[in-house]
Amino acid sequence: AQSVTQLDSQVPVFEEAPVELRCNYSSSVSVYLFWYVQYPNQGLQLLLKYLSGSTLVKGINGFEAEFNKSQTSFHLRKPSVHISDTAEYFCAAKGNNQGGKLIFGQGTELSVKP
Amino acid sequence: SAVISQKPSRDICQRGTSLTIQCQVDSQVTMMFWYRQQPGQSLTLIATANQGSEATYESGFVIDKFPISRPNLTFSTLTVSNMSPEDSSIYLCSVSRTGYGYTFGSGTRLTVV
Numbered sequence: 001a002q003s004v005t006q007l008d009s010q011v012p013v014f015e016e017a018p019v020e021l022r023c024n025y026s027s028s029v030s031v032y033l034f035w036y037v038q039y040p041n042q043g044l045q046l047l048l049k050y051l052s053g054s055t056l057v058k059g060i061n062g063f064e065a066e067f068n069k070s071q072t073s074f075h076l077r078k079p080s081v082h083i084s085d086t087a088e089y090f091c092a093a094k095g096n097n098q099g100g101k102l103i104f105g106q107g108t109e110l111s112v113k114p
Numbered sequence: 115s116a117v118i119s120q121k122p123s124r125d126i127c128q129r130g131t132s133l134t135i136q137c138q139v140d141s142q143v144t145m146m147f148w149y150r151q152q153p154g155q156s157l158t159l160i161a162t163a164n165q166g167s168e169a170t171y172e173s174g175f176v177i178d179k180f181p182i183s184r185p186n187l188t189f190s191t192l193t194v195s196n197m198s199p200e201d202s203s204i205y206l207c208s209v210s211r212t213g214y215g216y217t218f219g220s221g222t223r224l225t226v227v
Binding site: 032034036041042043044046049051090092094101102103104105106107 | 115147155156157158159162206208210215216217218219220221223
C-alpha cells in the first residue's frame with residue numbers, strides 16, 4: 001500500500017532563509033504527488049502537484065518541488081521564506097491502483113521567525 | 115479546479131447526539147472523499163463516496179458510526195453518529211478531477227462535550 005513519510009515534524013527557520021521540507025513515498029508503478037498547506041484554523045490549499053512531465057514543479061507562493069523517482073522523494077523548497085509562510089505542510093500521494101485515494105504524510109510544521 | 119462548500123464550518127455537540135455535515139460541489143464529480151483530522155494530526159481517509167453505490171470505508175471506520183449519502187454527482191453528506199469526545203476533529207470533504215488534483219472543503223470543526 002502507498003505510504004508517505006515526512007521526515008521532519010517541525011522546521012524552525014528565520015525569515016528570508018531558504019527552507020526544504022522533506023517527503024518520501026513508497027514506490028509504485030506510477031504515482032501522483034501533492035503538497036498542501038494548512039494555515040491556522042483553515043482548510044487545505046494546494047501548493048503544487050506532480051502528475052507527469054517535468055520533474056521540477058513550481059507552485060504558488062514561490063514554492064517548488066522536485067520529483068526524484070530513484071530516491072522516491074518529493075521535497076518542497078522555497079529560496080526565501082516569509083513570516084506568512086508559517087503553517088502546516090502536508091505531502092500526499094496517490095498511486096495508480098489506489099482507487100482515487102489520496103494518502104497523506106504526517107505533516108511538517110514550518111515556523112518562520114523574524 | 116472545483117469549488118467546495120462545506121457546512122457547518124464548526125459545531126459544538128453533546129455526546130450521544132449526531133451531526134450531519136454537508137458537502138456541495140460546483141461541478142459534477144465521480145468520487146467524493148471524506149477525511150478526518152484529529153487535533154494535531156494528519157488527515158485520515160474515512161471513506162470514498164460514489165454516486166449510486168455504497169460508500170467504501172477504510173479500515174477502522176464503519177458505516178454505523180459514519181453513514182454517508184451521495185444522492186447525486188454534486189452533493190454528499192457525512193453523519194457522525196452517537197458522538198463521544200474522541201470524535202472531536204476536523205472533518206473535510208474532497209473531490210478529484212482529472213488534471214486538477216484534489217480540492218478540499220474548508221472543513222467542519224467539531225467539538226464534542
